[in-house]
Amino acid sequence: MAKISALQGISKRKSPGHHTPRKRSHKRDHAWVDVSDDDLEVKSTKKPSSKSSIKFDLSSRKKPRLSTTSGPSGFFSNDSLQQQRKQLPIYAGKDAVVDLVRENDVTVLIGETGSGKTTQVPQYLLEAELAGSGMIAITQPRKVAATSLASRVAFEQSTSVGSLVGYSVRFDEASSSSTRIKYVTDGMLVRELLGDPLLSRYNIIIIDEAHERTLRTDLLIANLKTILQARNGSASVNRTGDKGKGKHKMPGNYNPLKVVIMSATLEAEKFSKFFGGVKVAYIKGRQHPVIIYQTTSSQPDYVDAALRTFFQIHTDQPPGDVLIFLPGQEDIESLEKSIKMYANQVPKDSLSILICPMYAALPPSMQTRIFLAAPVGTRKCILATNIAETSITIPGVKYVIDTGKCKEKRYIAKQNGTGFDTLLTRDITQSSAVQRAGRAGREGKGFCFRLYTEDTFNALPLTAEPEICRCTLASSLLQLRCLSQNLEEVDFMDKPDEESIYFAIKTLVLLGALDTHKTLTPLGRKMAAFPLEPPLARALLAASDLGCTAEVLTIVSVLSTSAKLFVDSHDVRDAAVEARRKFRHLSGDHLTVLNVVRAYEDVSRSEGKAGRKDWCRKMFLNERCLAEAMSIRTQLRDVCERHQVDWKVGLREHEGSDGDQGLILRAIAQGLVQNAAFLQPDGSYKQAMGHTMIKIHPSSSLVDKKVPAIVYDELVYTTHVYARGVSAVPKNFITETQILRQRTG
Ligand code: CDP
């Protein structure tokens, strides 16, 4: 392919404002090097190396072109859908997969994205009656994937979600007594362990996207090993002839369990070895060649580079959808604005552009759009995080633009005596880069534009470090303690380091969930019952002692949403601050949030749905966040009821009565005791339990205020370490809790 030229008429235009394209370089646009000689073309899954591997070679089959219309809201008959199912690469291996699972307790299944693992395998196993009378669970690291897959599979089964096929994710569930296939987040299944340590409702558990090695997935994998022993006994492989109808009932009346580990890339041997050398099946995907281009120089402003590359493709290249990988929601929103701004400047006869964002926090109603074919005369431009790398397959993509960046949760500053998780933008791994390029070759020859150089690619790590080695472990440790397990003793695929374990223990002792002998306290057990991070669960239970459960429940619900409450883009910031001034509480952000929700409830009552929407717009509030918070609150109230916490108890409200509201802050401070900082003589803040110097985030209502002590929801790491979600509290709220825990905890 010829070198892609600079975009005529656009590259020299003035920057349209401060979103992006930020500073536009007037240098020559990137020169592309074609590096796709035979060796670098994206290839199908690595060939199996072990003797125990089985391979379904589908290369001799006709390669039918898949229809680009799919998904629950597509308009096509179920007949054609059933035809599509038969054209998936995995279909040819259906019997082999079913036999393998029938004959083995654990199977590792490797296959390229789009081959049909996630949607088809549960249906095959159900049809073959391998689940007996139990359920099949399929785990996903992300909520969006679990819910959208459930819709898709329900549709394939001609039913609605929640009947035969359901899902269960944090704060949302659709299932019934007739549910047999359930898509769940890995976190939800860990939570189910607490009430049902042998996961006895499930006869088949499929751990999907295992290569992502999330903390919860690793926790599940470790537990499955012991569950298998308990339910299946030690002679766990080779059950030839077992039709899975409960013939092998074990003492204690448990049905035997089947485990399937599914993954898109490599690491198959590691999973196999962990379960004692189980069989690995490889499904070869249908992959067309992808030509990969890399830049000759590095592109520090990757959003701007993506913008230019998109328009180069759009003006020069034949039809075909474009998938752009970006690290996170902010970059996606920023690029969306820029593309819209420039879209009317392309030649009149160009295709029109349909932008589809895709990130974990996107509401389900907007997710279905990306699976629909672009209308005639339109080019779809999907702006996605690494969620589109393996979890979901988007049809119609011919061009991929890869910024080479992703966001990763990471535990930092632990050397300072206290650690915290933060999302950092970082370079992707080589295996991610290969996955991303592969998205372009699903339906025909494709093109991938890497916005980084070949040297950069070569220097990338091969695979990502498992989350267990880089995130805080407090919440997992608490769950394990409820199962009478210790982090140190669990047989993990990769062991967490001692320092991280030490900090997790320290956090839980400080919160009163463990005593100083590391024994689980009744309070700790109660905290674990709430689907909340330990600090928020602690704040809620403290509120119940202090008589302000209703208020703290509201605040905690907002803090647990996936969206931001305040609409705060650069261009509206001043107007937004002005509009929301009346909600501001002197003590800071937590009580400000409470004021916002109270006002929202008043408006809902007096003006109904339409009025509420309008009000949110005028106040620069994200209505989606508020609606989600209301739904979370309802569910947390149910949990409260199940655990004898009276959620109705609240302060008797006297307008402006700070004395009462101090109790709310006291409860919040008990939860956020580790997230506290004290004012220093020079006007900066220093962590109460650590040495990190922090600043109050510009988005906080306390910015520029000097108060003796603050507590905060989280730290974000940019040019400085910033505290976000900040409240001023009396210093003794912090010191008293610390001393109390050290003495009694
Ligand atoms: O798990 P794997 O990547 O192997 O494939 P899958 O998720 O089972 O997807 C199989 C096929 O179903 C793909 O071709 C997708 O395009 C299609 N699909 C869809 O159209 N809509 C969904 N919500 C999910 C899958």
Ligand code: MG
């Ligand atoms: Mg999948």
